[in-house]
Amino acid sequence: MKALTVISVSLTASLAAGMAHASSPPTLYTVEQARAGANTYAQNCAMCHGADLKGGVGPALAGRSFVAGRGATIGGVFAAVSQQMPATDPGGLSHAQYEAIMAYILQKNGYPAGATPINYDKAMKDAVPLVFQGK
Ligand code: HEC
Secondary structure, eight states: OHHHHHHHHHHHHHHHHHHHHHHSOOOOSOHHHHHHHHHHHHHHTHHHHOTTSSOSSSOOSSSHHHHTTTOOBHHHHHHIIIIIOSTTSTTOSOHHHHHHHHHHHHHHTTOOOOSSOOOHHHHHTOOSBOOOOOO
16 A cells, blocks of 8 residues: 555656646757857748748747647757758758758747757757747
8 A cells, every 4th residue: 555655756756847847948058159140041041931931931949830730849840940941052051051941930839949069960869849839
């Protein structure tokens, strides 16, 4: 009986931890990167994806229509950005420019900035789902 209590207590604790995690999204980029990304985006992406990332010739890159229910991961989106975009010059930007654009996309999807910059190689392997955080 005692063992059962321990199990249910630890289950409750891990559920609570899971909920806490869901309500506070991870910090994946710095505010400087997002700022640089806004410029790089305006010059290389906005003509097809819209100045506000709501879509144009290309699909929306922010909001529920971008990631809702598609099971997209940070790595999957970053790979699409850095290998296939801009459509007119796939892979044509520098790693720093792609990192900055990804920071901007994350910011526009409601992710908060933090102390650790987004890193090209790490972002490519990031299996964490990219979920629109509202707003
Ligand atoms: C010349 C127009 C054009 C430009 C410039 C362009 N894109 Fe795209 N993009 C598209 C089109 C069209 C698609 C959809 C077809 C495809 O996936 O190839 C797309 C798809 C995407 C996707 C996949 C979206 C999804 O829902 O699967 C991402 C992410 C993306 N673009 C990001 C960018 C970024 C970031 C830039 C700037 C570096 C950029 N694109 C520049 C036209 C463009």
